Amino acid sequence: GVDAAGIFDPSIAGFGPQVINYTYTTPDGCVNSTTQNVTIFDVPVVTLNTFTDTCISTADFALYGGFPITDANGIGVYSGTGVDGLGVFSPADAGVGTHLITYTYTTALGGCVSIATQNVVVDSLPIVTFTSFIDTCTTVIPFTLSGGLPLGGIYSGIGITANVFNPLTVGADTIQLTYTYTDSHGCSAFATDSSIVVAAPIVSFTSFTDTCISVLPFSLTGGLPAGGVYSGLGVNSGTGIFDPMIAGAGSDTLVYTYTDITGCSNIAKDTVVVNALPIVTITTFADTCINIPAFNLFGGLPAGGTYSGIGVNSGTGIFDPMIAGAGNDTIFYTYTDLNGCANVDSQTVVVFAAPIPNAGPDIEICFGMDTVITASGGLFYQWTPATGLNASNIANPIASPDLTTTYIVAVSNAQGCIASDTMVLTVHPLPIVNAGKDTVICFGNSVVLNASATGTLTYVWTPSDSLSNDSIFNPIANPTTSITYLISVIDSNGCVGTDNISIGVKPLPFVELNSDAENNTTYTGEVVTFTSTPAGYVNYQFFVNGSSMLNGTGNLYLTSALENGQLVNVIVTENGCSNSSDTLLMTVRDLPNAFTPNGDSQNDRFAKGIDLEVFNRWGQLIYKGIDGWDGKFNGKVVAPETYFYVATLYDVSDNKTVKKGTISVVAK
Known part of the structure; x- marks a missing residue:
C-alpha cells in the first residue's frame, strides 16, 4: 500500500496486519533497511435512521437511531443545529426548517471514524x-x-x-x-x-289514560307550565292533536316541551298505551229471499258482539229480510274487548225480491174431466198436492182430480225465492145414467132405446146415425151394423153422465140364387134347376111370382113348369134372421128355327141344355149332345142351309117329350 512517493494507502494495503519496509541507501550506495508492523483496522459501517418530522413545539428529545451505538467497541456522537453535547435535539433551538443531523462513530481500536447523516424537519405550529x-x-x-x-x-x-x-x-x-x-x-x-x-324551566306532563286506536283525534292536555308544545308519534305538534290511528297500537311516549323567556326549553314525557282493536270477522251470508222468516244472525267472531244494519234487531241479533227490503244490505258485527276497544266487520247480504205468484182463477169441472190450470209470476213452479196432475213441476199442468181440490202453487224465481198462491178446482159429480140393456136385432129391423136419468137433463145420443131423434131419451134405432150408442146426459152444471148400449145387428144370411138356364132363358117344358148358395142354412123357401113353391132345408128347386116372364126368388133363414135373394126374371120360349154360329157370342148355339140330335138333308147325323149345336161338323162350320133336329125334353118327373123340326144356319 506504499507508493513510490512513500505514501501509504491503507485501502490498498487491505485489512489486517501489514509490514512496512524502510530502506536507506547512502551516497556511497550502501543500503540498509528496517521493518515495522502496522495493523490496518476495518472502517465501521455507520447508519442513522430517518427522523420523523417534528414540531417546533415538541419538547427537546434525545436523538436515536445511530448504529453502532456507543459501547466498548466505540463511541457514537450526534451533532448538528439544535443538538447539544448530550445528543439532545431542541426543535425550538433548531427553528423551523430542515436540519442535517450527523452521527459520528469512532472505534475504540485504531480510532477509526465513520459518519451517517439524516435530515430532520421542524414544522411550524398551525394557526388555530x-x-x-x-x-x-x-x-x-x-x-x-x-x-x-x-x-x-x-x-x-x-x-x-x-x-x-x-x-x-x-x-x-x-x-x-x-x-x-x-x-x-x-x-x-x-x-x-x-x-x-x-338552567332549563321545570316542566311536568300527565297524559291521558289508555285509549283505542280507533278513537278520533283529540287535543292533548296536562302539560305544565301552559303554553308548551306536544310532540310524539301521532301528535300534530302544530295543533297538539293526538291521532291514535297514526300512533299505532302499543306504548307510545308523548313529549311536552316548554320554552321559557330565556329561550330555554325543557320537556316532560309520559307513556300512553294505544290499544289495538280486536280482530273481528263475520262470515259471508248466503243470499236470502225477502219473504223468508226473520232469522238469527251468526258467524261473528269473537262471540259476544252485536249485529246491526237495516232489518237487524241489534238487541236480539235477528235479521228480518222483509224489513231490510230487496237489494244489497250491509250487516255489521261490532265487538268490544276488555279494553273497551271496539271493532267492526261487515258482510253484504243480498235480499232477493220474492216472485208474485198467481195460481189463476178458481175453476169448476165435472168428474172425469181435465182442465189446464195456469200459474204465472215465476220461473219454476211446484203444485201441491200432485194428486190429479199430469205434472206438478210446470206452470200449466193438466188437472183431473176426482174430488174438489185446493191446489197450492209454489212459484220460484231465478234467485230461488219462493212464494205461493192457491186456486180451488171444484169437481161436480156426473149425472147417473142408464142407457138400458144391450140387445140384438137382425139387419133391417129397428128397436126403441129407453134411457133413464134424474134431474134437469139434456139428452144427446151419439152417433146419431139410424136414430129417429138423437135428443130424446127414447129414440127409435135402426142401425145397419152392430153399434154402441152413447147417451150423454147433461145436468145444470154442464156435467155429462154417460152410459152406452150396444145394439148387435146380426147380418142377414147371404143368399144367391142361380139357375142352370143360360141367361135365365129356357125352353118350354125344359127342367130348370134353381140353386141357393151357400148351402147349410136352417131353411130355404123358394117363391115363383110370390107363391111359395118349396120350403125346407134343401137349397135346390127344380121345375119344368115355368112360364115366360115369371119371377123366382128364395128366402133363407139362419140365426133367426131371414133374407131374400135377388129375383130372377125367367124367359121361357119355344125352340128357334134359325141361328148364326159366327163366334160373336150372339145366338151362336142352338138348343143348349137339351138332349139334341141334328141331321143334314141327307139324314147324316152331324151333332149329338146337350151343350147346344155350334153349327159345326167335324170342326168346320157347315154351309148355311136348313138342317133337321130331334129334341128330347124331360120334366121333373122324368117324363120325356120329343120335339122335331128344322133349324136354319144363317150366315152373318
Whole structure:
C-alpha cells in the first residue's frame, strides 16, 4: 500500500496486519533497511435512521437511531443545529426548517471514524382559532361543537365527549372550552372560548289514560307550565292533536316541551298505551229471499258482539229480510274487548225480491174431466198436492182430480225465492145414467132405446146415425151394423153422465140364387134347376111370382113348369134372421128355327141344355149332345142351309117329350 512517493494507502494495503519496509541507501550506495508492523483496522459501517418530522413545539428529545451505538467497541456522537453535547435535539433551538443531523462513530481500536447523516424537519405550529356557541340551556340535547378552525380538530372541556357537548352534565354555569387542532405534520395548537349554560324551566306532563286506536283525534292536555308544545308519534305538534290511528297500537311516549323567556326549553314525557282493536270477522251470508222468516244472525267472531244494519234487531241479533227490503244490505258485527276497544266487520247480504205468484182463477169441472190450470209470476213452479196432475213441476199442468181440490202453487224465481198462491178446482159429480140393456136385432129391423136419468137433463145420443131423434131419451134405432150408442146426459152444471148400449145387428144370411138356364132363358117344358148358395142354412123357401113353391132345408128347386116372364126368388133363414135373394126374371120360349154360329157370342148355339140330335138333308147325323149345336161338323162350320133336329125334353118327373123340326144356319 506504499507508493513510490512513500505514501501509504491503507485501502490498498487491505485489512489486517501489514509490514512496512524502510530502506536507506547512502551516497556511497550502501543500503540498509528496517521493518515495522502496522495493523490496518476495518472502517465501521455507520447508519442513522430517518427522523420523523417534528414540531417546533415538541419538547427537546434525545436523538436515536445511530448504529453502532456507543459501547466498548466505540463511541457514537450526534451533532448538528439544535443538538447539544448530550445528543439532545431542541426543535425550538433548531427553528423551523430542515436540519442535517450527523452521527459520528469512532472505534475504540485504531480510532477509526465513520459518519451517517439524516435530515430532520421542524414544522411550524398551525394557526388555530375558536369561537364558541352562544349561551345554551341545560336541557339542550347534546350537540356537536363547531367554530374551531381549521376544521378537523378536537374539542375538550367539561361536558364534552367526542366533540359532543352535553349541557346537562355541566349544569347551569360559565365554562371554558378548548379547540385543539393537529395538522398533517402532527403539529398541534389550540384556542379557547367560554360559554354560559342556563338552567332549563321545570316542566311536568300527565297524559291521558289508555285509549283505542280507533278513537278520533283529540287535543292533548296536562302539560305544565301552559303554553308548551306536544310532540310524539301521532301528535300534530302544530295543533297538539293526538291521532291514535297514526300512533299505532302499543306504548307510545308523548313529549311536552316548554320554552321559557330565556329561550330555554325543557320537556316532560309520559307513556300512553294505544290499544289495538280486536280482530273481528263475520262470515259471508248466503243470499236470502225477502219473504223468508226473520232469522238469527251468526258467524261473528269473537262471540259476544252485536249485529246491526237495516232489518237487524241489534238487541236480539235477528235479521228480518222483509224489513231490510230487496237489494244489497250491509250487516255489521261490532265487538268490544276488555279494553273497551271496539271493532267492526261487515258482510253484504243480498235480499232477493220474492216472485208474485198467481195460481189463476178458481175453476169448476165435472168428474172425469181435465182442465189446464195456469200459474204465472215465476220461473219454476211446484203444485201441491200432485194428486190429479199430469205434472206438478210446470206452470200449466193438466188437472183431473176426482174430488174438489185446493191446489197450492209454489212459484220460484231465478234467485230461488219462493212464494205461493192457491186456486180451488171444484169437481161436480156426473149425472147417473142408464142407457138400458144391450140387445140384438137382425139387419133391417129397428128397436126403441129407453134411457133413464134424474134431474134437469139434456139428452144427446151419439152417433146419431139410424136414430129417429138423437135428443130424446127414447129414440127409435135402426142401425145397419152392430153399434154402441152413447147417451150423454147433461145436468145444470154442464156435467155429462154417460152410459152406452150396444145394439148387435146380426147380418142377414147371404143368399144367391142361380139357375142352370143360360141367361135365365129356357125352353118350354125344359127342367130348370134353381140353386141357393151357400148351402147349410136352417131353411130355404123358394117363391115363383110370390107363391111359395118349396120350403125346407134343401137349397135346390127344380121345375119344368115355368112360364115366360115369371119371377123366382128364395128366402133363407139362419140365426133367426131371414133374407131374400135377388129375383130372377125367367124367359121361357119355344125352340128357334134359325141361328148364326159366327163366334160373336150372339145366338151362336142352338138348343143348349137339351138332349139334341141334328141331321143334314141327307139324314147324316152331324151333332149329338146337350151343350147346344155350334153349327159345326167335324170342326168346320157347315154351309148355311136348313138342317133337321130331334129334341128330347124331360120334366121333373122324368117324363120325356120329343120335339122335331128344322133349324136354319144363317150366315152373318
